[in-house]
Amino acid sequence: MFKIAFTILLSIQLGYSQITVKGKVVSQTDQKPIAYVNVGIVNTGFGTISNEDGSFSLQVPQLNLKDTLRFSGIGYGKRSIPIQSFLTKDVIVYLKEHVTQLNEVTVTSKKEKNKTFELGNRKSRGGTLETDTIYAGSATALLIENKNPVQKGFSFPVYLQSASIRIFRNNLPAFKMRVRLYSVDKITKSPDEDLLKKSVVVESTMRNGWLTFDLSEFQYLIKEPFFIAFEQILTKTDRAQVAKGYQDFIKKHPDRLRIDTVVFEGKKQVRQRVGMSGIDLPGTFIGIAPGEAASKLYSCFTRNTSFDKWEKVRGTLAATVTVSNQPPASQAVSTIAPEKPCQESSAACAAIEDCNNFLGESNVNGLQLCVSIKGKIKLSRGFGLADVENKLPVTPNTRFRINSVSKAVTSAALIKLLSENKLDLDAPIQKYIPSFPLKKYSFTTRQLAGHLAGIRDYHENDLSDLVRTEHYETATQAIKIFENDSLLFKPGSQFHYSTFGWNLIGAVIEGASGQNYLDYMQEHIWKPMAMMNTGGDDNTKNISERSKFYDATGEENNYGDFSYKYPGGGLLSTAEDLVKFGNELLYGNTLNPTLTKKLFETQFTSWNKVTDYGMGWYIGKDKNGHRIWYHAGDMLSSSSYLIIYPDDDIVIAFLANSQEGVLFDMEKIGEMFYTR
Structure with a gap:
């Protein structure tokens, strides 16, 4: 069975009381456009992602016009701007680029064997499909920790090598996916702050299989549990094609749509599902393990749009990360000089x-x-x-x-x-x-x-x-x-x-x-x-x-x-x-x-x-x-x-x-x- 994360009906219902705000996100350093910046109202379902040319448009309900828009680009600072600033004109939003310094890496002894581990969930028995044509920025995150079934000898800290996600079925000519790493919120146990300082997006034409992201260049040393997350980047054309395909399918096969309500961790979750006949719907199905067994082993969260609340879900993302106890051999050298120690008092x-x-x-x-x-x-x-x-x-x-x-x-x-x-x-x-x-x-x-x-x-x-x-x-x-x-x-x-x-x-x-x-x-x-x-x-x-x-x-x-x-x-x-x-x-x-x-x-x-x-x-x-x-x-x-x-x-x-x-x-x- 295929679970459909369906939000288009909600978007249409809200449209009558919305206005559209527009703008462009650029780098403050060189004024070049920044692609795929998350834009939205924090803790609401109103969010999107900037286009390749940095432009964005977002429908905002009248009730939220006194709120602020949050802008966050990986590798850039965050910025919050009152929505009122966008009501009379398109606004150019400047984000400050963060200078990324690689971790200082030292050569390890040759006597110590390099150990590599693959962590995460490789099983999938279905897929999810994003069908929202109004908003963007949906993502699914899987918690990687040493409590899950892991290989013998694994422990933090480790170096990040790669990440992979299971593409259950892709029916688009091509699709884009972004990988993200998040820290764990100490209170909610949900995804918190971005850990990567560079946006990593892969475009693929694959029909199905495992899509892999090479992350070894970051030499990222991970010292504690974290979330691996994947965010689908859909163009306006893609979203329109997905929505039309879904509408045509429901119109042609209304009897094949089923509404399921399940209780997960004390909360009701409503899911819209179609059978195998829906496998040819336009879009990209992300692999999941929908059963209770996987949800007991792994912790998985989703958000519907940029800056929406992360919600824990029953379905488990089919995704893995590869880590090792040493950095890649080609990078096992000191990449930055030690920072000059502060000469002031400890308080200063x-x-x-x-x-x-x-x-x-x-x-x-x-x-x-x-x-x-x-x-x-x-x-x-x-x-x-x-x-x-x-x-x-x-x-x-x-x-x-x-x-x-x-x-x-x-x-x-x-x-x-x-x-x-x-x-x-x-x-x-x-x-x-x-x-x-x-x-x-x-x-x-x-x-x-x-x-x-x-x-x-x-x-x-x-x-x-x-x-x-x-x-x-x-x-x-x-x-x-x-x-x-x-x-x-x-x-x-x-x-x-x-x-x-x-x-x-x-x-x-x-x-x-x-x-x-x-x-x-x-x-x-x-x-x-x-x-x-x-x-x-x-x-x-x-x-x-x-x-x-x-x-x-x-x-x-x-x-x-x-x-x-x-x-x-x-x-x-x-x-x-x-x-x-x-x-x-x-x-x-x-x-x-x-x-x-x-x-x-x-x-x-x-x-x-x-x-x-x-x-x-x-x-x-x-x-x-x-x-x-x-x-x-x-x-x-x-x-x-x-x-x-x-x-x-x-x-x-x-x-x-x-x-x-x-x-x-x-x-x-x-x-x-x-x-x-």
């Missing part, structure tokens, strides 16, 4: 490794990390590229956008003006900005600084409210953007995060000091604190050592003029400057130490609910219970963090030139330094 070395891993696994092009302990810098380093096109590296002096960390930096001006009796935090803001329209309720600078004033933030569904082109010379000029908007609530009654509220603080600083915001900050904050690389991201000036910035697709994108929000999210700085700033707040004398503490005192709503936010700073604890004062920020093409551990005397700053930097684990870096 661990942090450097973490940054390099993050850079390799994400699509961030460049980043900075700086760490100090008791006022002394222990690590300050740039990673990756500040300018991809010109291959300019990030250095400690590269200037990045610091986004909402600008609020924390601006907070210092409030303390400075307060100490000079030029600012009353609890006076209505019209005392310093007489031109600002009166609202139904008055509000204060303290409330603005704690996001309690009721000032709105960006309009969520209006990109033009965030990305602006007009240039403003002062913070006071820029408040015209929102000055006539109503308050969202009675001041003090709610916490509502607002960058515009901090832009208004910039105008308060100008009114209280009599100086332009940037001029005041330069004279009274940045220069005294030796923050020589900090200033406004002024696009009317040629700013030296300024990083370029990259959007979710990987394309260079500046996203407008930031002069409208210097105080709340428009500053440039370096990780070193931000660490200097943090240390000044802890130990310096530029600001009054007693008054500085006010920045880190949580505010409360009018009904006594704690906000865990002081004035420009979040207040909390890390996952290990260590006190932290911090702020983070991200924009469509940049990301930033600044964390102070007041009890551990640690200050950490992180900056990146894409939004994906928000995924960097700053608390992990903190833990490295306070535990070593």
